[in-house]
Amino acid sequence: MAFDILEPGLSTTVQDQGRIGYYRFGIPQGGSMDQYSATLANRLVGNTAREAVLECTYIGPKLVTTSDAVIAVTGAPVDVFVNGELVPEYERLELLAGDELKFGVIKGGTKYFIAVHGGIDVPEVLGSRSTYPIGAIGGVEGRALAAGDLVPVGAAIDNGLPVLQSIEVDDRPAFSKDVTVRVMLGLYDHLLSHAGLDSLLNSEWILTPVADRMGLRYSGPGVEWKEREQPFGAGQDPSNIVDAGYAVGSIQIPGGTQPIILHRDAVSGGGYAMVATVISADMDLVARCSPGTKTHFVAVTMEQALAARRANTVQAARIWS
Amino acid sequence: MTQQTTARYTWGGDEFLFVEIAEGMSLEANFISNSIANALEARGLAGIVDICPANASLLVRFHPDLLPWQDLERAVRALEEEVRASTEKVLDTRIIEIPVWYNDPYTNETGARFREGYHQRPEGNDLDYAAEVNGLANAEEFIKRHHESPWLVSMVGFVAGLPFLFQLVEREKQLEVPKYLSPRTDTPALTVGYGGCFSCIYSVQGAGGYQMFGVAAAPIFDPSQALDDFSDFMIFFKPGDIVKFKPIDETEYRRIRAEVDAGTFRYRQAPIAFDLGEALADPDGYKLSLLEALNGI
Numbered sequence: 001m002a003f004d005i006l007e008p009g010l011s012t013t014v015q016d017q018g019r020i021g022y023y024r025f026g027i028p029q030g031g032s033m034d035q036y037s038a039t040l041a042n043r044l045v046g047n048t049a050r051e052a053v054l055e056c057t058y059i060g061p062k063l064v065t066t067s068d069a070v071i072a073v074t075g076a077p078v079d080v081f082v083n084g085e086l087v088p089e090y091e092r093l094e095l096l097a098g099d100e101l102k103f104g105v106i107k108g109g110t111k112y113f114i115a116v117h118g119g120i121d122v123p124e125v126l127g128s129r130s131t132y133p134i135g136a137i138g139g140v141e142g143r144a145l146a147a148g149d150l151v152p153v154g155a156a157i158d159n160g161l162p163v164l165q166s167i168e169v170d171d172r173p174a175f176s177k178d179v180t181v182r183v184m185l186g187l188y189d190h191l192l193s194h195a196g197l198d199s200l201l202n203s204e205w206i207l208t209p210v211a212d213r214m215g216l217r218y219s220g221p222g223v224e225w226k227e228r229e230q231p232f233g234a235g236q237d238p239s240n241i242v243d244a245g246y247a248v249g250s251i252q253i254p255g256g257t258q259p260i261i262l263h264r265d266a267v268s269g270g271g272y273a274m275v276a277t278v279i280s281a282d283m284d285l286v287a288r289c290s291p292g293t294k295t296h297f298v299a300v301t302m303e304q305a306l307a308a309r310r311a312n313t314v315q316a317a318r319i320w321s
Numbered sequence: 322m323t324q325q326t327t328a329r330y331t332w333g334g335d336e337f338l339f340v341e342i343a344e345g346m347s348l349e350a351n352f353i354s355n356s357i358a359n360a361l362e363a364r365g366l367a368g369i370v371d372i373c374p375a376n377a378s379l380l381v382r383f384h385p386d387l388l389p390w391q392d393l394e395r396a397v398r399a400l401e402e403e404v405r406a407s408t409e410k411v412l413d414t415r416i417i418e419i420p421v422w423y424n425d426p427y428t429n430e431t432g433a434r435f436r437e438g439y440h441q442r443p444e445g446n447d448l449d450y451a452a453e454v455n456g457l458a459n460a461e462e463f464i465k466r467h468h469e470s471p472w473l474v475s476m477v478g479f480v481a482g483l484p485f486l487f488q489l490v491e492r493e494k495q496l497e498v499p500k501y502l503s504p505r506t507d508t509p510a511l512t513v514g515y516g517g518c519f520s521c522i523y524s525v526q527g528a529g530g531y532q533m534f535g536v537a538a539a540p541i542f543d544p545s546q547a548l549d550d551f552s553d554f555m556i557f558f559k560p561g562d563i564v565k566f567k568p569i570d571e572t573e574y575r576r577i578r579a580e581v582d583a584g585t586f587r588y589r590q591a592p593i594a595f596d597l598g599e600a601l602a603d604p605d606g607y608k609l610s611l612l613e614a615l616n617g618i
Contacts, residue, residue, distance in 0.1 A: 023382060024373040025556045026478035026524075125544070134527055135481035137544045137555075186331040187339050232492075233346030233376070233518040236499060242346045243485060243519060245373040245380030245478065247333025268478040269375055271500075271517065277334030305335040306385055313386075 001067035003054075003116075005149040006100075010059040014120050014139035014151070016052040018264065019128035026268045029248060030130035030138065033111055033213060033264055033287035036316070037075035037173055041115030043319050044072035044092045046161040051119025051154070052129040054145075056112050060103035061145060069095045069153065070117035070161065076109030076175055076288070091166040108175035109288045110211070117161070118154035132265065171319060173284070178294045182282050182308060185299050187250060188241060188273035196223035196256070200275065201297055205259060209291040213265035216286060218295060222257045223275075235271055243271040249283055250274035251297075261286055281308035328353075328401055330394055333380070336370075338393055340379040340401070346518055350377035351475045351487065352597050355412070355560050356404040357397065366396060374560050375476045376485060376519070410597035416471065416563040416614050418589040419522070422574040423464045423535035424448055427509045432533050435505040447532040451498045451515060466496060467534065468566040470604075471611050472520060473595075474558050480527060482542035482556035486520040486564055489611075491604050504530035511537040513566070524556075538569065538577035539586050547584050557588075563595060565615060591615055 015038065018031025032038035032055055039049050054061070060078065065071075073080045073089050080087050081102050087093055089112075095101065106112070122129050122140055131139025140149050189197065205218035225238035233242045239254055246252070246262055252272040253259045261278055263286065278286055279300060289295065300308070329341040340357070343350035358374035361381065368388025373380040383393050429446050436443045442450040448460035457463050472486035479485075488495060500516040505528060508514070512523040514531030521531055524542035541558060543551040550557060569577070580586035591614040600607045 021371055023371040024477065026481045026483055027556075132481070134525055135542065135544065136525075137481075142544070184332055184334050187333055231343075231345035233497075234344070235517045240517075242344070242377045243476065243479075243517070244341075244375045244378040245339070245476075247337035247339065247380065248382075249334050250337075267480060268373065269380075269476065270479055274333065277332070277337065279334050280336050302332060302335060302390060309335055309385065 001065070001069065001153045003063045003065055003151040003153065005061055005063050005145050005147055005151060007062040008145040008147055008149070009056055009061040009103075011057040012061045012145040013055050013131040013133075014052050014122050015055045015130045016128055017050060019126050019130050019132070019138065022126055023268050027126065027132065027135060028265045028268060030128065030132050031264055032113060034075055034113070034173070034284045036284045036312075037111075038113045038115070039316060040090065040167050040171070040319060041072045041074040041113045043162065044074070044090075044164065044167065045070050045115045045117040046157055046159060047115060047117065047119055048157070049320075051115065052122065054114040054120060054151070056103070056114065058106050058110060060112065060114070062100065062102040064098060064100050065095045066150075067097045071095060071101070072115050073112055074115070074167065075112035075173075077107040078112050079104030088166070090172055092161070108290065110290050111287065116153050118156055121152040121154035134265075167319075171315075173288060175288050175290075177290070177292060179285060179289060180296045180298050181286060182279045182300045182305065183251065183276040183297050184279060184302065184305055185276045187247065187275060187277065189275040191225055191228070191238065191273050192275055193224045193226050196225060199223045200259070201299055205295045205297070207289050207291050207293040207295060208258070211291060213263060215260045215262045215266050216289070218259045218261075220259070223253050225256055239273050240271050241273045243269055245269045246274060247277045249278035249280070251276045251278070263287065279305035279308055281305065281312045330398070332390070335385050335390070336382055338381040338383065338390070338397065340381070340397060341377070342379065343377045346377050346487065348473070348487065348489070348597065348601060351473065352410065352412070353401070353404055354379045356407075357400050358560070360400045360404060361397060364396065364400070366393070368393075373478065375478070376487070412561050412595040412597070413592070414561045414563060414595050415590050415592050416565060416611055418565050418567050418615055420538045420567045420569045420573065420577055421468070421513050421535045422538065422569050422571065423467075424460060425536045425574070427536050428512050428533035431505070431507055431509055434507070435501070439501050439503050439505060441499060441502060448534055451496070451532055451534070454498060455496050463496070464534070464568065467520070468568050470608050472564045472566070474560055474562040474564060475519070477556070477558050477560055479521075480525055482524040482558060484522055484541070484558040484562070484564070487518065488520070489563075489600055489604060489608060498532050500530040501532070504528050508533065509536060511540070513537055538574050539581050539588065548581065548586055550588050561595070563593065563611060565612060589615060591617065
């Protein structure tokens, strides 16, 4: 069975939990940008959290299923249509062979997810089905979907469908235009002046439209660096370092003007100083932000970051119980 | 030389430990980073997700639920101490010949599209600029300096399989070239680039900020794994590899491309033991002994 793609949407890619363990070779982790939303969709259709889904960006695909299929759509708020009829998000939907799925205009956030019972069944590359367009691996031929693609769907999963029919409102993620993102200072934060650090943590930063799976760029007052003699090989700008590995979620501020949060498809290293890192528990929150979102960065300790991580684990366990 | 006696340990959120061996680039710092990375890999600690040695630093991704962060830091600090105390400064690696068509039309055409607002010097090409800022007579002189001494792969990353290369010459002979003022949105695949004190080979087409000097003839990233050199893995380079660039002309470039297309191309390479002490003590003499390994095949 398969999804016949009539219209591909703006940038629809196959994603899963990511390609872990190849960062040392420059291959990013990839995976659904909003892991929690993708998990909710997988849960509704009776998959495990590991099955691959379709990640839609702003404009989703128009597709026809070639066989009966059990699907769910989660993530950013959007109107979902089956054969032209409005159907709910965050609910299990049963499609018949020949049914057409399409989407209306997105009402917040940037990404929503389509899960199907059995999962999107493209071949695994280096342990993952996630699409890495720059390296042309994973997904459908290593690229975003195109019209005419037949996207394979996996065989039915033994454990059948869960009792759970829909996700309760309290368990759905929020899509706010005003967020506080928890970060841990570190890496090269000592290169910022006192005023620069103060600006990072106490300014309002606005997410610009320059935001994708690689990174999200923010506008605001900028930051100031300490004056120093640049080390050998680092480059001339005070925001330059000797090229190093980039932590996923780290914030760099090239030239001191616009902070960039590196996300799941980011380059694995480079020569810009990272001054803080979004904690793992807030990476989905960042992924849910749409351009124009007012963002504050608040510094937390490692203990607080780990407590937030545990809280997320507890919430995920609730969904799967 | 401002070699720090101990590394700086810091955290990239709750999943990444960052270890800065030294602020500045040096062969010693790179050797320490790679040695710690190898030793950490050998320890096989549960909860280590990825070990990414870089030019003068090391990034370790870990699973904080499986490996408490304090335990990880303790383990890496112990390994750092061992590595610094060790007198064993030999790396079993290989030397590889990389054929490059310098001053080729592909990178020149791309360079010409990104001048105003991107580049320091609108007239001439990137090689002319690199020669000028290094006080060399002309592009030919720069090309000669670029290929006559071998390079160490000091880091792999940025995008899939891209090697950063550090030339094995005395500090005062190191070439340094500023990056583009603003990154290009396009770079031909296999472009030989240069930024700061590093050369690189762009493994895939895409954005880039390094100056462009030429194009390598054969792939270094091959997801189809069609060539024998990729039968084990789609990525060719590993940190610690030694590279000798070989200048080629268009005829030789076309011949190699045809071999690549036919699936018969193999890189010329030979195993070597890279001795850091000898490389630092007598770079010129050591360079010749490295190149002998290639000449023997």
